[in-house]
Amino acid sequence: MSASKGAAREVIAIDGPAASGKSTVSRRVAKGLGYLYVDSGALYRGVTCAALAHGIPGTDTEGVLRCMAEREFAWEVADGAVTFTIDGVRPCAELRTEAVNQNVSPVAAACAVRVQVVEWLRGMLCFGSLVMEGRDIGTKVFPDTPYKFYLDANPEERARRRHGESQEPVSVAEVSASLQRRDTIDRRRAVDPLKVAPDAEVIDSTGMSIDDVVQHILNAIATRRAEST
Numbered sequence: 001m002s003a004s005k006g007a008a009r010e011v012i013a014i015d016g017p018a019a020s021g022k023s024t025v026s027r028r029v030a031k032g033l034g035y036l037y038v039d040s041g042a043l044y045r046g047v048t049c050a051a052l053a054h055g056i057p058g059t060d061t062e063g064v065l066r067c068m069a070e071r072e073f074a075w076e077v078a079d080g081a082v083t084f085t086i087d088g089v090r091p092c093a094e095l096r097t098e099a100v101n102q103n104v105s106p107v108a109a110a111c112a113v114r115v116q117v118v119e120w121l122r123g124m125l126c127f128g129s130l131v132m133e134g135r136d137i138g139t140k141v142f143p144d145t146p147y148k149f150y151l152d153a154n155p156e157e158r159a160r161r162r163h164g165e166s167q168e169p170v171s172v173a174e175v176s177a178s179l180q181r182r183d184t185i186d187r188r189r190a191v192d193p194l195k196v197a198p199d200a201e202v203i204d205s206t207g208m209s210i211d212d213v214v215q216h217i218l219n220a221i222a223t224r225r226a227e228s229t
């Protein structure tokens with residue numbers, strides 16, 4: 001996949017910690033702009049899922065890399081998003097199991113895994129302008145985009161939101177502990193840790209509705225565009 005055709009295309013980077021509302025907001029911003037939505041975390045989850053299916057834990061970086069090389073990851077555009085298949089199958093609910101939650105951050109902390117995933121993500125520009133959500137989109141994947149947002153919310157609200165989405169019999173306290181464990185690994189890892197890009201706008205969505213956050217981002221993009229013309 002080549003990104004060369006995408007030189008004039010735009011990327012809206014939306015980063016932030018787990019369960020900060022990035023997915024819903026990013027999807028809606030993409031729809032509002034007519035851009036394609038990309039969930040970069042789903043790719044790290046897909047790699048984790050593929051490894052776990054072979055009995056490889058997230059901490060076994062060699063095994064994870066072998067698995068990435070052996071399985072075929074391919075891209076397709078569906079429902080306004082760039083999605084992926086692994087050996088021809090599009091993963092769905094299996095990306096969000098507690099086993100994947102537990103193993104994904106160690107997978108994503110491995111430098112060689114990130115090098116490959118970042119290359120995949122940059123290549124997606126060949127499909128069109130993108131709204132991409134993740135942890136390092138504004139700092140590493142597309143550091144030159146002028147459109148960077150960092151979405152946050154307080155830990156209690158994030159745990160409540162994620163507990164509401166969970167398909168598994170877990171308590172709010174367990175969800176909260178799992179989110180905190182991931183946040184800690186994501187923030188402390190040596191390679192491309194979760195942090196606010198210096199030129200990102202931080203939005204604390206605690207107590208804000210999804211509509212308010214989406215509208216705020218669309219307005220900010222329109223303002224930035226007007227300023228740059």
Ligand code: CDP
Pocket residue numbers: 017018019020023040041042044045104105106108109133134135136137182183186
């Ligand atoms: O949806 P949620 O906020 O729970 O997480 P996600 O976006 O699905 O990401 C899952 C994990 O992938 C994160 O906890 C990070 O460890 C990793 N990730 C990353 O390192 N870099 C990204 N750009 C996106 C996700």
